[in-house]
Amino acid sequence: MYLTIDLISPPGCLLASMDLDDTEQDPEIKEYSSVCVGREDDIKKSERMTAVVHDREVVIFYHKGEYHAMDIRCYHSGGPLHLGEIEDFDGRPCIVCPWHKYKITLATGEGLYQSINPKDPSAKPEWCSKGIKQRIHKVTVDNGNIYVTLSKEPFKCDSDFYATGDFKVIKSSS
Numbered sequence: 001m002y003l004t005i006d007l008i009s010p011p012g013c014l015l016a017s018m019d020l021d022d023t024e025q026d027p028e029i030k031e032y033s034s035v036c037v038g039r040e041d042d043i044k045k046s047e048r049m050t051a052v053v054h055d056r057e058v059v060i061f062y063h064k065g066e067y068h069a070m071d072i073r074c075y076h077s078g079g080p081l082h083l084g085e086i087e088d089f090d091g092r093p094c095i096v097c098p099w100h101k102y103k104i105t106l107a108t109g110e111g112l113y114q115s116i117n118p119k120d121p122s123a124k125p126e127w128c129s130k131g132i133k134q135r136i137h138k139v140t141v142d143n144g145n146i147y148v149t150l151s152k153e154p155f156k157c158d159s160d161f162y163a164t165g166d167f168k169v170i171k172s173s174s
């Protein structure tokens, strides 16, 4: 049996995962347990924060009253999304990667692009989706603490490449 309490936490967090009975914790249970990444008051001021959740580096945004967490490195070529600007495209809030300006929806991780009709070049370009490219993680708030739970979605996201292996952990300031 496992008991989860918070002991190893960022400043202000009261909880973190720890196996108290000294037995090996199931790696899958551990990987998908929620991790406290900071305080609600702090992210509401800064509007974004970075964290390492079970060896995966993520960025958490607070935008227009909602929280969003995603892999920190851009699915295109590993750009640092925590340094990008948030803009609306087609009414959808997106992080714009600072490296090549790809647009990624905060809510779903879809890559957006503008399409023109070659048969009617005078028509207004339309925003289209490439599908989910950036892995989105779950954010919950409890007692003023922000928790991130890694996505368990089985499909492969392009951003997985930059969240594993040699690219696994980057310096948050890069």
Ligand code: FES
Pocket (backbone or CB within 6 Å): 074, 075, 076, 077, 078, 079, 097, 098, 099, 100, 101, 102
């Ligand atoms: S690395 Fe993000 S747009 Fe190229």
